[in-house]
Each structure stands twice: as C-alpha cells, then as structure tokens.
Amino acid sequence: xxxxxxxxxxxxxxxxxxIKSQETKADKFKxxxxxxxxxxxxxxxxxxxxxxxxxxxxxxxxxxxxTGKTTISSLIKIILTKYFKLKVFRISIDDFYKTRKxxxxxxxxxxxxxxxxxxxxxxxxxMMLSFFRKAxxxxxxxxxxxxxxxxxxxxxxxxNWYDLKARPDVIIFEGWCVGAKSEKNSTLKKNINSLEKAKxxxxxxxxxxxxQLKSKYKNLYSxxxxxxxxxAKNFSLLQKWRLKQERxxxxxxxxxSNLKIMSRxxxxxxxxxxxxxxxxxxxxxxxxxxIIFNLNSNHQIKSAVYKSK
Numbered sequence: 001x002x003x004x005x006x007x008x009x010x011x012x013x014x015x016x017x018x019i020k021s022q023e024t025k026a027d028k029f030k031x032x033x034x035x036x037x038x039x040x041x042x043x044x045x046x047x048x049x050x051x052x053x054x055x056x057x058x059x060x061x062x063x064x065x066x067t068g069k070t071t072i073s074s075l076i077k078i079i080l081t082k083y084f085k086l087k088v089f090r091i092s093i094d095d096f097y098k099t100r101k102x103x104x105x106x107x108x109x110x111x112x113x114x115x116x117x118x119x120x121x122x123x124x125x126x127m128m129l130s131f132f133r134k135a136x137x138x139x140x141x142x143x144x145x146x147x148x149x150x151x152x153x154x155x156x157x158x159x160n161w162y163d164l165k166a167r168p169d170v171i172i173f174e175g176w177c178v179g180a181k182s183e184k185n186s187t188l189k190k191n192i193n194s195l196e197k198a199k200x201x202x203x204x205x206x207x208x209x210x211x212q213l214k215s216k217y218k219n220l221y222s223x224x225x226x227x228x229x230x231x232a233k234n235f236s237l238l239q240k241w242r243l244k245q246e247r248x249x250x251x252x253x254x255x256x257s258n259l260k261i262m263s264r265x266x267x268x269x270x271x272x273x274x275x276x277x278x279x280x281x282x283x284x285x286x287x288x289x290x291i292i293f294n295l296n297s298n299h300q301i302k303s304a305v306y307k308s309k
Contacts, residue, residue, distance in 0.1 A: 007083045015036050036075065036079075040079060044080050044084065047076070047226075056136065058223060059170060059172045059226055062176065062230070062289070066242040067241065076088075076172060087168045087170070089168040091172070092148075095146050095162075096146060097148050098122055098123065103122055106122070111208060120177060120209050121209050125212070129220055132220065147160055177217075178221065178224075179285065180221075180277050180281055181280070182213035182214040182218070192279070228290065229285045229291070231282070235271075235279060
C-alpha cells in the first residue's frame with residue numbers, strides 16, 4: 001500500500017491534468033482520485049511485473065461504447081510511463097477502420113450495413129496483424145500507424161498518423177470489440193433488434209461479421225498477453241453513455257464544417273449494429289478476461305476482479 005501511495009504522489013498531477021482535459025462544463029468526472037489510487041495504480045503494478053523489455057507486452061482493453069476506454073487507457077499510459085519508466089504506446093482498434101471509400105466498396109460487394117464503421121470486418125485487419133508482427137520483430141523499424149477522425153468518419157491525413165520511432169515495452173490496444181469471440185451459427189438466426197429485422201433479413205451481414213471474428217480477428221486477439229474488460233451493467237446504460245460521448249464530441253470539436261456528429265436517433269441506430277457482439281461480451285468476457293473492472297451506473301469503477309496471476 002505504501003508503494004501505491006508513493007506512486008500516486010508521483011502521478012497525481014499528470015493524471016488529474018489529463019482528466020481535466022476530457023471534461024466539459026456539464027460533464028465532470030467524479031471520484032477521480034479513488035479511481036486512480038484504488039484501481040489504476042494496482043493494475044499498473046500488475047502490468048509492470050509482467051512487462052518484459054525484450055518484447056512488447058500487449059494489453060487488450062475492452063468495454064462497450066462509452067465505458068471510458070480512452071480515458072482509462074490514457075491514464076494507464078501516464079502511470080506506466082511516469083512512475084515505472086516504461087515506454088508505452090496506446091492505440092485504438094478504431095484507428096484501424098477502413099477508409100470511407102473502402103467501406104463503400106465493401107457495402108456494395110457484401111452488404112449495405114458494412115458502410116457503418118464499427119463491427120469486425122470494417123477494420124483493416126491485415127494492417128493490424130502487420131502492426132502486431134512488426135512490433136514484436138527483433139529488428140524493430142519505425143512504424144507509421146493510422147489515426148481515425150470520427151467527426152468526419154474517415155482517416156486523418158497521413159501527416160497526422162502515429163509515428164512509432166522505438167519499440168514500446170507495453171502496447172495498449174483498446175476497443176469495444178477487442179477480445180470478442182464468434183457465436184454459434186444457430187444463435188445468429190434470431191434477430192436481436194429492429195435494425196437486424198429490417199435490414200439483415202437474410203442474415204448476410206451478421207454471418208459475415210461472425211466469420212471475421214472466427215478467423216483473422218481470433219488470430220489477432222490470441223496475440224494479446226492480457227485482456228482487461230470494463231463491464232457495464234447493461235446495454236441501455238451503454239446507450240446513455242454513448243449519447244453523452246456524442247455531446248462531448250460536439251462541444252469539443254473545433255471543426256464546424258463537414259461534421260458527422262450524430263443525432264440521438266443516429267446513435268441508437270448506430271449502436272444496434274454493436275448490440276449483438278456487445279451482449280455476447282457481457283455474457284462471455286468474464287469467463288476469459290484477465291481482469292474485470294465492474295462499472296456502476298454513474299460510470300465509475302466499483303470493483304476489480306483479477307482472474308490471472
């Protein structure tokens with residue numbers, strides 16, 4: 001415990017500064033010091049013991065939309081860098097979305113719903129597999145990795161991409177479907193919301209997405225050294241948080257032209273594409289995640305369960 005307090009003293013200022021940058025006037029973080037001290041610092045001690053400087057330690061961080069993955073992964077990075085002196089790189093699976101043009105082609109070739117970013121099959125999976133392979137290579141070479149601009153629903157220009165000059169000790173790979181597993185074909189038949197019922201009557205979209213999880217995504221996720229899951233109570237809570245996130249995007253976005261900020265109806269529709277996998281993750285993730293952070297309805301971590309030593 002003394003170590004944790006010492007660590008908190010060293011990282012407190014930087015962590016609170018980052019949290020402040022994520023807040024808006026209407027939306028302030030509560031119990032932030034408790035979150036850092038009671039949950040994130042013990043997690044960082046756990047990761048630091050496992051990090052092997054000879055090759056990167058891959059941390060998967062998963063959780064439904066709006067659970068706070070970006071904030072939590074950024075704070076983990078601050079603590080590991082500042083106190084443990086580890087080289088940390090964090091990236092989201094969202095940064096690897098296919099370009100809008102590529103998704104238009106995919107939607108024309110396979111199913112119109114694949115134009116909507118989000119589900120497995122709408123990321124550049126080969127680019128992610130290549131990134132994992134190159135990051136682990138003994139002869140590490142500088143890597144340029146994409147960044148995705150959700151406000152325009154397309155990638156940023158290459159000049160704004162990540163420039164990874166040295167091999168990291170820890171790579172935090174976060175995303176809503178990180179670690180998700182495929183489901184049985186028999187359960188695919190049942191519609192779980194109005195969007196599936198109206199737009200995927202022949203189950204082409206869901207079967208395609210499921211097949212992606214069964215193949216290349218399974219290969220990708222099997223390379224993660226540990227998996228942390230932010231577990232919300234239910235799907236309707238995620239919808240509420242995602243709506244809040246969209247409002248923040250609107251407040252924070254400096255771009256005022258060509259914006260693709262979503263209305264309430266858009267968000268509800270958008271999240272229906274996520275619902276099937278998210279609900280499967282609610283059910284299955286606690287069985288195979290290394291660490292589960294249980295979230296309460298106020299968006300705060302209420303407890304942690306460590307399942308792997």
